[in-house]
Amino acid sequence: RPPTPIFPHFFLKSFLGIVRILQIAFGAGLWVTIAANKYEGSIHFVLFVAVLFWLLTLALFFLTLLDKQDLVPLLGGERWLATNLAHDVAAAVLYLPAIAVMIYKTERNSYCNLEQYKHPCMYKIYLTAAVFACLCCLVYLLSVIYGACRKCRGEQTVI
Template identity: 95%
Template sequence: LPICSIHFKFLKSFLGIVRILQIVFGAGLWVTIAANKYEGSIHFVLFVAVLFWLLTLALFFLTLLGKQDLVPLLGGERWLCTNLAHDVAAAVLYMPAIGVMIYKTERNSYCNLELYKHYCLYKVYLTAAVFACLCCLAYLLSVIYGACRKCRGEQTVI
């Protein structure tokens, strides 16, 4: 018996692919923000991005390794509901984060001119806004997928 078996079926599943996209887009968002000077409401965006990046990593690896039964109260037959609740919370919190990034991008649009020579965060905020939108879309896709599975009476994420 192998000590740790990897469920390759999960990697090829719709949710597995969407989880990978969530991890990549989430990392892109928080790295874009953290690598540059930020202030004010951007802290909320960074909080949402890092929190859900870490939680998504945990869900991904627990499912990939087939260890969801070891999670007290949330694992086992509740794993689909746990994933669904996580995805709903992520989508809901990413929406105001997108609003913050769009607001900050618009506030810095004045410096998007070729002749403007000072340091400007417009492109950083625009990139972060795109990553936030991609993250939210990925979480919304997994909400729809999880809700469909739940409505069919299924209890597993694969």
């Protein structure tokens, strides 16, 4: 199919375009919040999930924005909707344990949320990261529902 000159503009205003932008923004918020602070242990998993899906979502976003999904071997063309759906399902599934890790870490550091506590405290950082992880999971679930509905209707394209 020939590329249409208005496709990028149309994609940016579509439901999936807006959701992808939110996924990129919330994912960046999550990994920047974690990476800008001292982290250890199971937080490495959260950072791995955040960075991996941020990069993959960025790639999907730009390939779709530039209408270049046909150039992706094996996954592009008529399989692009299924590829996006599989990506979104994997992201939503892996964000669930990431949320659990962030909630656990937040609860473990809740003791230092007192005004009288004067030592360095990771509570607010973990709480912020937990909120970003929840927002990420939510927007990936939205795109799973959207992609699944399109797939069930027999559609082949993401928008």
